[in-house]
Amino acid sequence: MNDTVLKFENVHKSFGPAHIIRDVDLDVHRGERHAVIGPNGAGKSTLFHLCSGQFAPSSGRILLDGEQISGLRPAEVNRRGLARSFQITNIFPGITVHENLRLAVMRKHGLQFSFWRFAGRLSAVNAEVEDLLDRLRLTARAGTLANQLSYSEQRSLEIGMTLASDPKLILLDEPMAGMSQEETDYTADLIREITRGRTLLIVEHDMSVVFALADRISVLVYGEIIATGTPEEIRANAQVKEAYLGEEVAA
Template sequence: MNTQAMLSLRGLRKSFGDVDIIRGVDLDLVSGERHALIGPNGAGKSTLFHLISGRLPLSKGEILLNGEPIHGLSPQSINHRGLARSFQITNIFAGLTVFENLRLAVMRRHGLQYTLWKFAHKVRAVRDETQHLLEQVRLAGRAQTIAGELSYSEQRSLEIAMTLASDPKVIMLDEPMAGMSQEETDYTAGLIREIAQGRTLLIVEHDMDVVFSLSDRISVLVYGEIVATGTPDEIRNNARVKEAYLGEEVTV
């Protein structure tokens, strides 16, 4: 694995009025690693994702992507620089086909989002990339299916494909297995392993079996502070992590 930091968080703080939500987070994600962020409900995980992806402004600190500052930029600018994220709730156009959803995402990357639909099919690069991404997330056979008719796990696969459409260096996935059956979880975890090849992955996930089997390293966020970072074995045996999860349904 490359030891270069692809994503660096330096002294991140976020306050809403007098309430401190993120309290001095420092973290380096090594290029090519799969890194999980875990913590009790209300720990600030989603807020941290919003800060990194530009959906919320920092109160203090800096965020570096491949050594370049990205804090203060718009989500679109951050995405253009190589960071893409998915959300807890699926973010697709339910009335369009799978192919049309993904084609829109690919068109944005090529600056063709305002191209008239009747000309879009003529752009070979867009069509070829769309088809390749469908194959990559195992949805090629569902290309002409209305997205709203997909199973929940298939909708998440489509959203992951749309995340990949910008060809990001860093992928952030926010609870991709939430609400899934065990079979769907196993399928999606396998898919994430495949699409993360050659990329840096930051994932928030509550399924500890997935976290420990998927991650190279894990960071634990408690009340806006990272209390531990380490390998799965190190985190599993960390007394402070166990204490942080007392009273939670999930134990480590």
């Protein structure tokens, strides 16, 4: 079995004269948690947009499990096995936690267009929803409207909806953004638990989370990956410290 789930081959993205991503080569290995870090404006969001189909590369190829996905629309990329959680929480606020997860699970089974009156009879779907609620620590909140959850609970629900499709690769875009320290600790622990054995690509600005969570880290600066390695290797990399991390990584 190929050890690489996501592969960038000499990927370049420009908007007119602005070169945002510059000949990026990147491998995300099966079953690893891989973080992308870098200063604001480094191109991290563009990199994620390229992965998930919002943008097509100007040149180069992106492969998911050996199949080219560059240039495909987001819905097709999702069907190929990539699921993404965005910086801004993306849930259905006016329905319950259980109903949000049930919609996500039904979509995986191709049942999203079934009449609501039949949804309660779908025992397999409901069993998956109950399992997700348990893993997300949201069982007690199953009947709560999504817009009444705390911010960290809403992010947990969104991550659960991402997991519901049983993807080959999960993209998490700044999942801790806007959280208190308590919420960050809770969410980081949840991500570590529910992505165990799965392949995760994450962009996150909280370096304590990145270095505690990631198996490998890639550093993106001015659209170029200047280093990839284990957290220990990135901590010790003089070029990375000079370009981005500075004294923060030593601390």
